[in-house]
Amino acid sequence: MVATEVASRLKQYQRPARILLIEAGPDVSGNSDILHFSSLNFIGGKFDWGYKSAPQKSYDGRQIDIPSGRALGGGSVINGCGWFRGSRADYDSWGEVVGDQRWSYDGQLPYFKKTEKWYNSLNPESHGIDGKLQIESPISVGRIYPLANTIEQAWEEFGVHKLPGNDFNAGANIGFGELNENRAQGARQIAPFAYSLDGVTVLTDTMVASILVDKNNKATGVRLADGTEIHSDQVIASAGAYRTPQLLMLSGIGPKEVLEKHGIEVKVDIPGVGQNLNDHIMVYLNWKLKNPSKGYALGSSNAIFAEPRFATGTPLSYIASTEVPRPDLEAAIAKDEGKVDPNHYLLRREWAMMENIVMYLAIPPVGTDGTHISTAQMGLKPTSRGAVTIVSKNPADNPVIDPNYFATEVDKSVWRHSLRKIASFMTGNTVLGRDIVECETPFPGFAPLSVDASDEYLDSRVKAHGMSTFHGCGTCAMGTVVDTDLRVKGVQNLRVVDASVLPISIGAHIQAAVYALAEQSATIISQDKAA
Ligand SMILES: Cc1cc2nc3c(=O)[nH]c(=O)nc-3n(C[C@H](O)[C@H](O)[C@H](O)COP(=O)(O)OP(=O)(O)OC[C@H]3O[C@@H](n4cnc5c(N)ncnc54)[C@H](O)[C@@H]3O)c2cc1C
Structure with a gap:
């Protein structure tokens, strides 16, 4: 979801920039079946990674279905379109935890407004009316x-x-x-409908295997699953809360003992990669x-x-x-x-x-x-925390997802x-x-x-x-894994922007928070002189 939005905004803000968006799943923009309520049936379908959690200790070993979007637009292709911001308290806590008021409620409000094309004019101080996502109510x-x-x-x-x-x-x-729902007359708005990818080069059905990190700990591009290397000045990982930590670990960025166990050269030891997983x-x-x-x-x-x-x-x-x-x-x-x-x-x-x-x-x-x-x-506001880790250095292997519910x-x-x-x-x-x-x-x-x-x-x-509400997040948390400019700590030219950076459990379905995060991140990245 974020990848589309950030690529679109960066192209808008930095016209001459050459931007490549790489997505493991297909482009489904031409598929009208995905637009309606029954399209929630894509849970378990071909646009879902279809994960199962690790056996849950507090559920007597029961394993939980963990759907996750696998298409251009990510979760926006299979999600429920519920639009819930959460409370001022959520974001004020976030701002406090990371020590940066840009992430407080007032800091994020302009970006919430920027995402929204709100359906009435009752509350203009809280809502945008010319954003990319049509919001409506039944x-x-x-x-x-x-x-x-x-x-x-x-x-x-x-x-x-x-x-x-x-x-x-x-x-x-x-x-x-x-x-509230981000629908237009009831129809789903997937991220690439809302955020134009004109001018962005898009590679779909293409899996990134790892991020290339040189001996100076500078990200220099990506390696695809077929071994092709693509070089770039900047890399932004937006593979979601389950695959972004996997991607970092496969690139030598993560908990040292996990990397060593799987024979991955340790580039940067960041114990927090994969930790802090939370879901509702x-x-x-x-x-x-x-x-x-x-x-x-x-x-x-x-x-x-x-x-x-x-x-x-x-x-x-x-x-x-x-x-x-x-x-x-x-x-x-x-x-x-x-x-x-x-x-x-x-x-x-x-x-x-x-x-x-x-x-x-x-x-x-x-x-x-x-x-x-x-x-x-x-x-x-669950206080249970779990983790995402890897079973091998093969990018095709699913990550191990243990939300540690309840x-x-x-x-x-x-x-x-x-x-x-x-x-x-x-x-x-x-x-x-x-x-x-x-x-x-x-x-x-x-x-x-x-x-x-x-x-x-x-x-x-x-x-x-008890089931998942499909809100896995927090596995590359801001403050722990990335700084408040979304830079991965200890690695140059590498950022993470997706649900994995949420540092706290947001008291809401999380897509509104994730869309706003992407808006602010695109602004931060475009203003970064080094980028
Ligand atoms: C079934 C379901 C229902 C939901 N309902 C709601 C709801 O009603 N309201 C709400 O607020 N939130 C909802 N959500 C949550 C919301 O959709 C997610 O929080 C959001 O999609 C997260 O965005 P993201 O960009 O972090 O990750 P994603 O949207 O998951 O995007 C990550 C993308 O990266 C791709 N990818 C992963 N690994 C690689 C790789 N190695 N190489 C290339 N590409 C890769 C994936 O295929 C995916 O397209 C729902 C989620 C699901 C799954």
Whole structure:
């Protein structure tokens, strides 16, 4: 994703520059199938690297599917198009961690705005209107789902309030707001549609095997998988959070002991390469409707779902993010760290800790037959950290991806609290519980979720159903592996720009952060006199 955006911007900012973009996957710009909601089915398809995680210790060894885009435009070809910025607190923490205010919320706001062609003029201080990515909401394109007002009422009854302007993307995210998507009238905008590659030379179906690093630790180009060497003044690695650390390691940049183990000459020993992997856990739950004949869910006989606009975009209206009680957080931090440091970053600011979405369709194994709706919950600020490493020096071998999900007490405590909350929201004293939802339909072998479920039961649900939200990041973290100008420490003429540089867990689906990162990075690189 980033590679397209950065190449496009650099060509725009430095017209005479010769830029080569190398992508392992195909160019799918001519493939109209990828544009619509059902195109999420490309997960597991030919534009997905289709990784499996290492066996997860806290999931009793279960391995998790880790999809990752493999095409020009990367993840933008298979992602869900959800557009979520996260909160001011996320970026202020980022700026603090790296000691550079360009990466704080105010530092990044101009670049967020630069990415966006926002769909209304309500909040001009927070949104751009002439950016490359069309952002819309279901309501703005007339996708008013039958349950939309009910969900809104239910959140208000539950004490979760609408954000000003119904805007989930203006720096505050505790509350609820409209879903936003980077779609144009429901159609996916892949990165090379939004960011023109005119004037950029593009090599698709071409795998980079390693970065050429000379004896002065200067990057001088790349070696392709077929052995061809291509020389250049600057190299930017944007192979994503799983393959960028692999590429660095295969080039002799990474933890010394890993490189030596695989017989790779050590150019620069950077222990942080591959570390700090973080992803958001997602848990889906199905909820049986009291009266399916009302036509609330996809698959029902409600004629509205046959209208063309309902065949595009994700079938939901609102996103709600909720906190957890501070004493719970302190107790969990004490268990993880042996003490509670009042300066702990989770205690210094107010955080939305769980994203909650009600979707108007069932999730497998329940069929889309109109009898169920579902919820998706995503832990926003996990403290579990994993790693990416290599199994060999062969670039064709997949990296080993170990997100180490659900490893900390903080993460467990957040999930326990939030699963009880969703049970209460869906089946308790809200309009949903009173009039719409019968009960949870659990996966085989489990009892329906209830507000008084035990910690052990709730943990078992996450262990059994927790999946990736496809947000792997942090494996070449800014401050550790790259400096705040995106330069790999100890190597000249080499930068990393992609999700791997995010130094902290962003409390949101990460593409908005990654697109803004790429905008700012392109500006930094184009202003670098040495570049
Ligand atoms: C299924 C799925 C759904 C998602 N849904 C959402 C969502 O709704 N909202 C949201 O905010 N985020 C979502 N994301 C996350 C978002 O798409 C990613 O965070 C984003 O794509 C990361 O961008 P990137 O440039 O870092 O890496 P990528 O987009 O993964 O790009 C890396 C590119 O490098 C190529 N590459 C890798 N190795 C090599 C090599 N050795 N040689 C040449 N090329 C190579 C890859 O093929 C790929 O095209 C989703 C991701 C997935 C996978």
